[in-house]
Amino acid sequence: MKKLVGLTLVLLSGGLQAATVSSSKNVELLVVDGKKVQSSIWSSTESVELQPGRHQIVVRFDGELKNGSKKTMYTTRPYLFEMDVPDDDVTITLPRLTTLSQAKAHFNRGVQWQLESSDGSTSLLPYVELEGKGFGAFKDMEALVADYNRQHGITFEQGYAVNLEQAAVEVSEQGEVTISGDALAQLKLWYVKANAEEKAAFYQWAKAQDAQ
Structure with a gap:
């Protein structure tokens, strides 16, 4: 069963x-x-x-x-x-x-x-x-998928998968890339793509901006 x-x-x-x-x-x-x-x-x-x-x-x-x-x-x-x-x-x-x-x-x-x-x-x-690196690359599947999602701007909102690159980036038939979407979508995209150190630096910067 x-x-x-x-x-x-x-x-x-x-x-x-x-x-x-x-x-x-x-x-x-x-x-x-x-x-x-x-x-x-x-x-x-x-x-x-x-x-x-x-x-x-x-x-x-x-x-x-x-x-x-x-x-x-x-x-x-x-x-x-x-x-x-x-x-x-x-x-x-x-x-x-x-x-x-x-x-x-x-x-x-x-x-x-x-x-x-x-x-x-x-x-x-x-x-x-998916491709892993080194011995035991597929041992931690959550980490492997999280890394893929970070690189490709994918997050989960209210239980659903959201591709932020598609929401905030447009590519023309000629291959020209333009930023679209509202400011919130763009902020989400770059936050998802950031690593832990970059997220911490952004958090400190945001707190400083709010304090002004």
């Missing part, structure tokens, strides 16, 4: 019905909206409940596959999705992979992640393959 985890989110408005986002066989849920998905040592969490809207979900393939006459564990890098969760239940799926050679070939040529709706319809999921 699948283990279900409910994520407590602050709703933008009342009456929203949570949807169940599940993972198919051998797909492990790692991080949802910046928070590590808690699993036991005996089984991984295969479902989360989310309110309809924009969310960030990180998964990886982690399963035992046939390798000749033996079976071998195969684990991929983590994959990050920024996806719109509908108000119906959905499942993150992969094509059926049964052998090690088949899985390696599929991931090497470009994996096809899909989102399957409760009515059986499917759509491709755009993704980012």
